[in-house]
Amino acid sequence: MEIGKLLFELLSEALGLNPNYLNDIGCSEGVSLVCHYYPPCPQPNLTIGTSEHTDNDFITVLYQDHVGGLQIRYENSWVEVAPVDGALVVNIGDLMQPTTNDKFKSVKHRVVAKKEGPRVSVAGFFSKFPLSTSKLAPIEELISEENPAVYRETTIRDFNIQFRSKGLGTTTLEHFKIKPGDADA
Numbered sequence: 489m490e491i492g493k494l495l496f497e498l499l500s501e502a503l504g505l506n507p508n509y510l511n512d513i514g515c516s517e518g519v520s521l522v523c524h525y526y527p528p529c530p531q532p533n534l535t536i537g538t539s540e541h542t543d544n545d546f547i548t549v550l551y552q553d554h555v556g557g558l559q560i561r562y563e564n565s566w567v568e569v570a571p572v573d574g575a576l577v578v579n580i581g582d583l584m585q586p587t588t589n590d591k592f593k594s595v596k597h598r599v600v601a602k603k604e605g606p607r608v609s610v611a612g613f614f615s616k617f618p619l620s621t622s623k624l625a626p627i628e629e630l631i632s633e634e635n636p637a638v639y640r641e642t643t644i645r646d647f648n649i650q651f652r653s654k655g656l657g658t659t660t661l662e663h664f665k666i667k668p669g670d671a672d673a
């Protein structure tokens with residue numbers, strides 16, 4: 489929780505906002521921990537550890553052990569995120585896009601299967617209570633005539649319902665994007 493709060497302060501500053509902004513709107517309100525255990529795989533080329541996806545949260549603080557296998561999508565290729573002893577990986581999640589009007593984009597990632605192992609990782613997902621009816625919309629200070637809102641207003645609850653109806657690896661964000669003609673409707 490402490491690391492998350494500090495990260496949200498830094499991210500607020502990077503957006504040109506008051507350092508408390510993202511914490512005040514509840515980005516660090518809750519964290520859920522998911523522990524993964526990847527057994528050694530005799531034929532890694534036939535399967536995948538965790539399939540390609542973006543996380544359904546504001547940010548993820550991830551611990552991975554020394555085995556490796558985490559990859560992020562960068563400029564149309566998969567890039568290894570090599571384990572660094574004592575380091576945590578921080579990923580931007582989907583909820584950050586409607587919040588920052590696409591200033592921070594969620595990162596696509598996956599975990600490949602390996603002959604070595606087992607591999608253990610612990611992901612801390614910073615979000616709000618899944619059924620929270622609190623507003624999910626671009627921060628007003630980040631919207632202007634030159635930067636109009638990319639997403640329509642929704643709630644954390646409705647975003648999660650949409651996410652769960654489609655499943656991991658799909659783009660929930662597309663559903664909440666403002667499309668040409670929406671304003672006339």
Ligand SMILES: O=C(O)CCC(=O)C(=O)O
Nearest residue numbers: 524538552558599609611
């Ligand atoms: O095991 C990992 O390193 C990543 C797991 C992951 O992407 C997730 O839990 O969302």
Ligand SMILES: [Fe+2]
Nearest residue numbers: 541542543597
């Ligand atoms: Fe993930």
